[in-house]
Amino acid sequence: MAAQYDQLGDKVADWDVLPVRSEHLEGHTLFKALGSVEGQSVLDLACGDGLYTRQFKARGATRVVGVDISEEMIRGARRQEDAHPLGLTYHVADVAEMPALGAFDVVTAVYLLHYATSPEHLLRMCQNIHDHVKPGGRFVTYAFNPDFRAKGPAFTRYGITLRDYPEAPVDGQTISATLHTKSPFTIHFAHWSRSTYERALRAAGFQTLTWLLPECSPEGLRKEGPAFWRDYLDNPHAVALRCER
Ligand SMILES: C[S@@+](CC[C@H](N)C(=O)[O-])C[C@H]1O[C@@H](n2cnc3c(N)ncnc32)[C@H](O)[C@@H]1O
Known part of the structure; x- marks a missing residue:
C-alpha cells in the first residue's frame, strides 16, 4: 500500500x-489538535513532500x-529544502521499522x-511512535475517519470521492479514494475501527486519547459560505486524534 506514493510522482503535487x-x-483542525509548537x-x-514539516x-x-x-516523496521534500x-x-x-x-x-x-x-503493523507503528515522544509529550495524527458513512451526498466538490465504500467496513478492508486533482488519482488504504486504533495506541503506552472532528475556520466559512462545508462536516472523511503519554 505504501509503495503507491513512489508511483504517483508529480500527480500528488497539486492535491x-x-x-x-x-x-x-x-490545517485548522490539525493545528487546533496540536496546539503551539513554538520552541x-x-x-x-x-x-x-514536507507540506506540514515546513509549516511546523x-x-x-x-x-x-x-x-x-x-x-x-522524500526526494520532493529535500528538493524544496535545497x-x-x-x-x-x-x-x-x-x-x-524506523x-x-x-x-x-x-x-x-x-x-x-x-x-x-x-x-501487528499498526501496533509496531504505535510502539515506535511512542518511543519517539518525550515523557509528557504528545502525538497528533490525522487519519481516515473510522466512522465515515457510505450513504451521503457526493463528495466530488470537496476534491475526493470514496469509491464503492462498504456499508459496514471491517478491520483491514481496503478503502479506495479518488483525489480530483488536475490528473485525478486513486489511493488505497485500510479501514481500522476506532477501538482498533485505541487498542494499539494504549498498548504502545499512550494514556489520554482525544478524537477531534474537523472544523472549518471562521475565515473558511466566510470564504465559501457555511452551506458549502455542511455535507463534509456532517460526514468527514478524516479526523484528528491527540494522544498524550
Ligand atoms: C496522503 S500522504 C500525506 C503526506 C503528508 N503528511 C501531507 O499531509 O502532505 C501519505 C504519506 O504516507 C506515507 N506512508 C505510508 N505508509 C507509511 C509508512 N509505513 N511509513 C512511513 N510513511 C508512510 C506515504 O508514502 C505518503 O507520503
Missing part, C-alpha cells in the same frame, strides 16, 4: 489545493525532522495510520 486539504479545514522539537511522520518550522518549532517510506533551506532533515523509513531518531516534544502523522497493513 494540496483541494478543498478537503484546505488550510481552513484540515518545541517535532518529528513529522509520513511527511510526504514556520510556526517556531526548533528541531524538525520528517520521515516517509517513499523515496520519491531550494529554500529551513534546516529540516528527512529520512526514508517505514514508521514501523531507526531511533531521538526524543521529540511532538510527533505528528498526517495520513499515516490507515496505511497499516495489519493490526
